[in-house]
Amino acid sequence: MFQSDGRNTWEIIQQATGGDTRAFRMLVVTHQTFAFRVAFRMIADEQDAEDIVQEVFIKLWSNLKKYRPENRFTTWLYRMVVNQCLDFMKSRKVQQRSRNKNLDEMINHPTTISPDEELQNRELMKIVHQAAASLPPQQHAVFVLRDLEALSVDEVCEILSMSSGAVKSNLYHARKTLSERLKSVYQIPDNKSYEV
Amino acid sequence: MKCKEAEQLIYLYSELDMDEKRLLDAHVASCQQCGLIATSFGLFGEMLMKARTHEPAPANAAQLTSRIMEQVHSGSYTSRKNHGLMLPAYWFRVAITITSLILAIAFGIESSVDAYKVSQQQWEVSAPATQAHPSQYWQARTQRNKPASLYQQYRKGNAIRSNETKTIYTDEQI
Numbered sequence: 001m002f003q004s005d006g007r008n009t010w011e012i013i014q015q016a017t018g019g020d021t022r023a024f025r026m027l028v029v030t031h032q033t034f035a036f037r038v039a040f041r042m043i044a045d046e047q048d049a050e051d052i053v054q055e056v057f058i059k060l061w062s063n064l065k066k067y068r069p070e071n072r073f074t075t076w077l078y079r080m081v082v083n084q085c086l087d088f089m090k091s092r093k094v095q096q097r098s099r100n101k102n103l104d105e106m107i108n109h110p111t112t113i114s115p116d117e118e119l120q121n122r123e124l125m126k127i128v129h130q131a132a133a134s135l136p137p138q139q140h141a142v143f144v145l146r147d148l149e150a151l152s153v154d155e156v157c158e159i160l161s162m163s164s165g166a167v168k169s170n171l172y173h174a175r176k177t178l179s180e181r182l183k184s185v186y187q188i189p190d191n192k193s194y195e196v
Numbered sequence: 197m198k199c200k201e202a203e204q205l206i207y208l209y210s211e212l213d214m215d216e217k218r219l220l221d222a223h224v225a226s227c228q229q230c231g232l233i234a235t236s237f238g239l240f241g242e243m244l245m246k247a248r249t250h251e252p253a254p255a256n257a258a259q260l261t262s263r264i265m266e267q268v269h270s271g272s273y274t275s276r277k278n279h280g281l282m283l284p285a286y287w288f289r290v291a292i293t294i295t296s297l298i299l300a301i302a303f304g305i306e307s308s309v310d311a312y313k314v315s316q317q318q319w320e321v322s323a324p325a326t327q328a329h330p331s332q333y334w335q336a337r338t339q340r341n342k343p344a345s346l347y348q349q350y351r352k353g354n355a356i357r358s359n360e361t362k363t364i365y366t367d368e369q370i
C-alpha cells in the first residue's frame with residue numbers, strides 16, 4: 001500500500017516524475033487531506049485552504065524532480081504548504097482586520113454551543129484558528145506546526161529553516177498572545193458547556 | 197529563579213529539559229503570581245488539545261482531487277517549465293512592459309523629429325535670413341568653440357524681429 005512516507009512513496013514519486021499521472025493521482029489522494037489540514041490551520045478558511053492545496057499539488061507536479069529520498073516527503077510537503085500559506089497571508093493583510101473583528105464578535109457576543117463534544121471541539125478549533133490568524137506570520141506558522149500539528153522543535157526548524165532559538169522565541173510570543181486573547185474562552189467551570 | 201524568567205519558561209514548558217522543569221516547578225509552587233500564570237496556561241493547553249482533536253478535511257475530497265488532476269492533465273504548468281511554449285505570467289508581464297516602453301520611446305522620438313522639422317520649416321519661411329534657428333543656438337552652446345558668434349547672431353535676429361514687430365504696431369501706422 002502507498003499510505004505513508006518510506007520506500008513506497010519514493011517509488012510512486014519516481015513513477016510520477018516519469019510523467020505517470022496515475023501515480024501522481026495516488027500521491028494527491030494520499031496527501032491532500034493532510035495538506036488541507038495544515039493549510040486550513042494556517043488560513044482558517046475552507047475555500048482558501050482548498051485553493052492553496054490545489055496550487056501546492058500543481059507546483060509539486062512540476063517540481064517532483066527536486067525531491068530527494070533522504071528527506072521525508074511529508075516534511076517537504078509541509079514546507080511547500082506553509083510557504084504557500086505565508087505568501088497568501090502576505091497578500092491578504094487588508095482582509096485580516098475583518099477577520100479580527102469577527103473573532104472579537106465570537107468572543108464578546110456569547111452564544112451557547114451545543115453540548116455535543118464534537119461540535120464543541122469544532123467550535124473551539126474555529127476560535128483558535130481565527131485567533132491564530134491574527135498573529136504575525138512566523139509566529140503563526142510556528143504555533144500551527146508545534147502546537148496544532150504536534151511536530152517536534154527540530155522538525156519545525158527544518159520546515160521553516162529557522163534556528164531552535166528563533167522557533168522557541170516565536171512560540172513563546174504566540175502562546176502568550178493567544179492564551180491572553182482566549183482567556184474568556186478557556187477559563188470556564190468544568191461542569192458548564194463552552195460559551196463563546 | 198526570578199518571576200520574569202519563570203514566566204518565559206512557563207510558556208515554553210514542553211520545550212524544557214528535566215532540570216529546567218524541576219527548577220520551574222519549585223518556583224511556581226512558591227510564587228502565587230507565577231502559579232496563576234501556570235494554571236491559566238495549563239487551561240489554555242487543555243483547550244488546544246480539545247481543539248486539535250477536530251481535524252479539518254476538505255468538504256469534497258474527490259472533487260478536490262479531480263480539480264488538481266484536471267490541471268495536471270491540461271499540462272499548462274509542465275509545458276511552461278519544460279517546453280517553453282507558454283510564457284510564465286511574470287515574464288509575460290515583463291515582456292509587455294519592455295515592449296510598451298520601446299514603443300513609447302520610438303513614438304516620442306518620431307514625434308519630436310516631426311515637430312522639429314515643422315518648426316524649422318516655419319522658421320525658414322518667417323524668420324529673416326540673418327537670424328539663426330533657436331536649436332542652432334543650443335547646439336552651439338554645447339560646442340565650446342563657437343558659442344559667441346551664433347549667440348550674437350541669434351540675439352541680433354531676435355532684435356530685428358522685435359523691431360519689425362514694434363514697427364508693425366506703431367500708432368503712426370495704425
